[in-house]
Amino acid sequence: MPDRSFYGWKLLTALWAIVCINLAFPIYGARVLDAVMVVDLNLNRQSLGGIFSIYTIMSGLPGPLVAMCVGRFGVRITMVSGSLLVGIGSILMATVVKSAPSAALAFGILVGAGVCMGGVIAAQAGIAKWFVKKRALALALFSSASGIGGFIASPLLNQVLVLTDKDWRMGWFIITALTILALLISIIFIKEEPKDLGQLPDGEVSLSQDMNMPGSGKNKKRVYQTEVNWSYSEVLSGSSFWIMMICHMGMGCGYSLFLGHGVVHLMDIGHTRDAASWAISLIALTSLFGKAIIATLGDRIEPRKIWAGFVALFSIGMILSVKAISPFMLVCVASCIGIGFGGGVVCVATVLSNYFGVKAFASLIGLSLAINTTFGAVIPYVAGRLYDSGHGYQGVFYALSLWCIVGAITLYLLKIPVKR
Numbered sequence: 414m415p416d417r418s419f420y421g422w423k424l425l426t427a428l429w430a431i432v433c434i435n436l437a438f439p440i441y442g443a444r445v446l447d448a449v450m451v452v453d454l455n456l457n458r459q460s461l462g463g464i465f466s467i468y469t470i471m472s473g474l475p476g477p478l479v480a481m482c483v484g485r486f487g488v489r490i491t492m493v494s495g496s497l498l499v500g501i502g503s504i505l506m507a508t509v510v511k512s513a514p515s516a517a518l519a520f521g522i523l524v525g526a527g528v529c530m531g532g533v534i535a536a537q538a539g540i541a542k543w544f545v546k547k548r549a550l551a552l553a554l555f556s557s558a559s560g561i562g563g564f565i566a567s568p569l570l571n572q573v574l575v576l577t578d579k580d581w582r583m584g585w586f587i588i589t590a591l592t593i594l595a596l597l598i599s600i601i602f603i604k605e606e607p608k609d610l611g612q613l614p615d616g617e618v619s620l621s622q623d624m625n626m627p628g629s630g631k632n633k634k635r636v637y638q639t640e641v642n643w644s645y646s647e648v649l650s651g652s653s654f655w656i657m658m659i660c661h662m663g664m665g666c667g668y669s670l671f672l673g674h675g676v677v678h679l680m681d682i683g684h685t686r687d688a689a690s691w692a693i694s695l696i697a698l699t700s701l702f703g704k705a706i707i708a709t710l711g712d713r714i715e716p717r718k719i720w721a722g723f724v725a726l727f728s729i730g731m732i733l734s735v736k737a738i739s740p741f742m743l744v745c746v747a748s749c750i751g752i753g754f755g756g757g758v759v760c761v762a763t764v765l766s767n768y769f770g771v772k773a774f775a776s777l778i779g780l781s782l783a784i785n786t787t788f789g790a791v792i793p794y795v796a797g798r799l800y801d802s803g804h805g806y807q808g809v810f811y812a813l814s815l816w817c818i819v820g821a822i823t824l825y826l827l828k829i830p831v832k833r
Contacts, residue, residue: 418612418616419612419615419616420543420604420607420610420612421543421544421551421607421612421614421615421616423602424539424540424543424602424603424604425540425543425551425554425555427598427599427602427603428492428536428539428540428555428558428603429554429555429557429558430558430595430598431492431496431531431536431595431598431599432531432532432533432536432555432558432559432562433558433559433561433562434496434499434562434591434592434594434595435492435495435496435499435527435528435531435532435592435595436528436531436532436533436558436559436562437558437559437560437561437562437563437565437566437697438562438566438570438588438591439468439499439503439520439524439528439588440528440559440563440672441559441562441563441564441566441567441672441693441694441696441697442563442566442567442569442570442584442588443520443570443584443588444567444672444673444675444676444690444693445566445567445570445571445574445584445676445686445690445693446570446574446581446584446585447461447465447581447676448676448677448680448686448689448690449574449579449581450516450581451677453579453581454510454511454512454513454516456513457797457801458674458677458797458800458801459794459797459798459800459801460513460797461673461674461677461793461797462673462674462793462794462795462796462797462798463513463517463793463794463797464513464516464517464520464521465521465669465672465673465790465793466521466673466790466791466792466793466794467517467521467522467525467790468520468521468524468525468528468790469525469669469673469786469787469789469790469793470521470525470786470787470790471521471522471524471525471526471528471529472525472526472528472529472532472782472786473529473782473783473784473785473786473787473789473790474529474783474786474787475526475529475530475783476529476534476778476779476780476781476782476783476786477776477779477780477783478779479491479529479530479534479535479779480534480538480775480776480778480779480780481776482494482530482535483534483535483538483775484775484776487605488535488536488538488539488603488605489599489600489603489604489605491530491531491534491535492530492531492535492536492599492603493531493596493599493600494530494531495526495527495528495529495530495531495532495535496527496531496592496593496595496596496599497527497596498523498524498526498527498530498531499523499524499527499528499531499588499592499595500527500589500592500593500596501523501527502519502520502522502523502524502525502527503519503524503585503586503588503589503592504585504586504589505518505519505523506519506520506524506582506585506588507582507583507585507586507589508582527592529782531595531599533556533758533762533778533782534775534778534779534782535775536555537552537555537762537774537775537778538774538775538778539603539605540552540555541762541766541771541774541775542605542606542607542614542771543606543607543614543615544614544615545614545615546614546615546712547615547712548712548763548766548767549636549707549708549711549712549716549759549763550708550711550712552707552759552762552763553704553705553707553708553711553759554704554708556704556755556758556759556762557700557701557704559697559700559755560697560698560699560700560701560704560751560755561697561698561701562697563693563694563696563697563698563700564694564695564697564698566694566697567690567691567693567694567697568690568691568694569587570584570587571686571687571690573587636711636712636713636714636715636716636767637715637767637768637829638767639767639768639769639770639832641770641832642769642770642771642772642773643768643769643770643772643773643832644772644773645773645776645777647773647832648769648773648777649780651830653768653827653828653829653830654765654769654777654830656823656827657717657761657764657824657827658781658784658785659820659823660724660819660820660821660823660824660827661720661724661757661761661781661785661820662784662785662788662789662816662820663724663728663813663816663817663819663820664723664724664727664753664754664757664817664820665785665786665788665789666785666788666789666791666792666813666816667727667728667731667750667792667810667813667814667816667817668727668750668754668789669786669789669790669792669793670789670792670793670796670806670809670810670813671696671731671734671750672693672793673792673793673796673797674793674796674797674800674806675689675692675693675734676689676690676692676693677689678734678806679692679737679743682736682737682738683738684738684743688740688743692743692746692747693747695744695747695748695751696747696750696751696754697751698751699747699748699750699751699752699755700751700752700754700755700756701755702748702751702752702755702756703723703751703752703753703754703755703756703757703759704755704756704759706719706752706756707719707756707759707760707763708759711759711760711763716760716763716764716767717760717764717824717825717827717829718824718825719756719760720756720757720760720761720764720824721821721822721824721825722821723752723753723754723756723757723760724753724757724817724820724821724824725753725817725818725821726749726752726753727749727750727753727754727757727817728753728813728814728815728817728818728821729749729753729814730745730746730747730748730749730750730751730753731750731810731811731813731814731817732810732811732814733745733746733749734746734750734810735806735807735810735811761778761781762778765777765778765781768829768830769830792809792813795809796809
């Protein structure tokens with residue numbers, strides 16, 4: 414058990430709350446509001462997909478710049494800036510937006526950029542500094558913020574629609590108020606490094622070989638952790654990072670597709686808006702099981718192999734989603750997608766920090782997010798265009814499921830990179 418005075422767990426709690434607001438509500442809760450907004454603003458599916466694509470790009474493409482901000486200005490200033498952007502975009506959605514272009518500016522650009530700055534890149538970089546031996550556990554606990562937040566956000570905002578006669582703008586007022594809370598938490602509770610408080614990672618009371626060299630001692634017998642920090646250029650010049658990104662990209666694109674069109678797709682095949690909204694919440698909830706798996710096993714079993722299992726499970730959910738016409742199938746789809754993606758995103762951070770060290774970690778996470786969200790952003794737009802032209806969604810779902818299957822096999826067989 415860590416020392417009670419160790420601030421790392423308090424910091425983890427603060428970062429958890431911030432990301433729960435800044436990331437979960439715009440991603441999960443806003444999807445419920447979209448189902449009403451498209452009718453009120455007379456938008457077609459292509460416009461809806463385009464708006465979400467812009468949001469997806471902005472929530473990931475600036476990742477390398479956010480990593481630079483973390484390195485130069487610190488975690489606190491970066492996350493404060495992110496909360497401000499999410500708040501500004503949310504209040505514009507609540508008061509000004511009346512067309513697809515204005516929604517693209519407010520939600521796509523401002524909220525998207527705010528999620529990138531006030532989300533996982535800065536938070537995970539902070540956690541990696543405070544935890545070494547229990548890094549997989551800490552990252553998994555932190556990543557539950559999006560799942561729990563999404564489980565709360567979707568039904569909460571759906572209930573707002575019920576009580577306000579489908580006033581989707583009221584939902585954005587609520588998101589605005591929550592971002593103010595996230596801003597205050599960022600200012601008050603974020604601390605940059607253990608040494609700032611005279612502490613050491615994991616609450617250690619003295620330096621040890623085991624802490625200075627994460628790959629030594631008992632920890633090395635459990636999972637691989639590099640004994641040296643790779644430089645950013647060294648990682649990018651090798652093939653391992655790029656192979657992992659390509660493997661993960663299929664799941665990222667599939668998740669973006671489901672978030673962008675999942676509610677309207679499920680309504681198309683016969684489910685009510687309440688049931689479709691509940692499925693999004695269930696994805697968020699079941700993602701916690703994926704995070705629990707990596708939290709329990711990620712410091713004992715090679716996380717890359719667990720990651721491969723999550724990608725394979727996600728592919729099953731994508732296949733089943735095409736014809737999930739019964740409540741039971743809806744549960745299966747949400748569970749496979751939620752567990753697969755929820756565990757997979759923790760594996761990305763754990764594997765990158767284990768294989769390449771903490772020095773380049775923020776930059777790698779930023780680049781990873783930029784790659785996956787940029788490619789994932791194209792999918793909702795393409796899927797919307799195919800739907801509007803009469804081809805439906807099934808072709809995109811099946812193609813991405815095949816990508817995930819190949820990616821899972823490749824991840825499992827991939828060798829651990831060695832610095833030369």
